[in-house]
Amino acid sequence: MSMPFYVSPEQVMQDKAEYARKGIGRGKSSITVEYDSGIAVMAENQSSLSKIGEIYDRIAFAGVGKFSEFDQLRKIGVRYADMKGYQYSRDDVRARALANSYSQAIGDVFTRELKPLEVEVIVAEVGDPELSGHEDNEIYRIQFDGSISDHRGFCVIGGSEEELASYLQSNFQQNAPLGEVLRMGQAALQRAADGQGSVPPENLEVCLLEKARNGRKFRRLSTDELRGHLSS
């Protein structure tokens, strides 16, 4: 009779974490940066499948790792936000609550399921000077195990996270104009794209949360617009 083999919970968690980290590490990075009039979210992305999406009026989503998994999370986020805005008011839809729900859901999968989600996501919310208690930008990062953190200025997720974060640490400036921030983001993503000389604008996916816009603040930049900003 064969003995049932024993694996300690620590070992199980470690293995899962390593598995998730590996999956995420294979993918490309995504950067979220504040600029003088909003938040820019950038990712190196050659495909037409988006890594960045609109969740609600002031809230954007970015995911790295396994596409099918983070895209599913994005859709759940849209349903959550639209439902909450319908039940209460548009102003009641806030990034912190959504980020917490993501954290719960992703953490739940990590502990309960055999295979963890190979994703990291960002929930960014742009501030509105007109709304009391809502003036500041908020950036939340949720990792594969459900751990959540909030960030000021910028946040990096995905592959070469540490290297990019240290690059942004030394180059980020508060209240920089959009063009400057986009150039910095491009330079950062370029460093992560090893083996390649450059990341051309057509290989970048860039979305903005623009403070000055009415209603829905989310906007996707076309390659031409991005080119214009990068050369300005």
Next chain:
Amino acid sequence: MRIPNFASGRQGESSVIGPGTSYDGASFSELLQVDYPHLAFDWSRYAGAEPLSVPHGTTVLAFKYSEGVIVAGDRLATEGLRVASRDIQKVYATDDHSMIAIAGAAGPAIEMARIMRIELEHYEKIEGQALELDGKANKLSQMIRANLPAAMQGLAVVPLFAGYDLRRQHGRMWKFDVTGGRYEEAEFESSGSGSLYARESLKKSHNPGATEREALEMAVQALTDAADEDRGTGGIDMLRGIFPTVIFCSQPGIRQADETDIREVYEEMIARRASDHGGAAS
């Protein structure tokens, strides 16, 4: 993959995303019915009850002009012979290139306009691409059909839907009946208790090549004619400064007419009618 679906209404259960367990499509109103049935009101439960007396909205109209399509509505809501509200809104932007004008029971109609806006936005976010104008009109017709049990209780919603078709590069409009039947109109259409008079007015004045200003004049004229003959339609209320809602929709998007422009057009029209012995003044 099992991701706990925190967006589902059934939070107490360990609901997960997957076929059959929870809604996974791109329609907001279907999400409402599947996961939040307590919020999607079930009118069929009240079948056979006495028809309700609730505020009704009256005249809305839409017609094409040179740049696209214009939609206008008066501001009065009536409950029987009583004024329920003097300044309700009957014309709503549903997104950057479409709008809905509602006539009928004000409560369900305003709610339908609200859900329609979320519906279009929801689809665009989930799918990463906006619906075509035809798709939007079709979706609205399904929502009106779903409201049929309420319509049988006297809570009919008969909207107009109009927008700029970015693919075909021109303005389009549809009228609906309570069963969700949708009918595209080529030039102009009106809905509500004063619609007969508004339509008669537009029949005489409508010019599809009109400039924005001329279109505004036609709209103000048609609404004034409707208010003149129909007690359920509110005229321009100079005393309280209540003006109709007028929205233009063209290639760059939608734009609401300024109240100062409406006032100017109205005063010119009144002056013209006062000096024009007979005709509309009599």
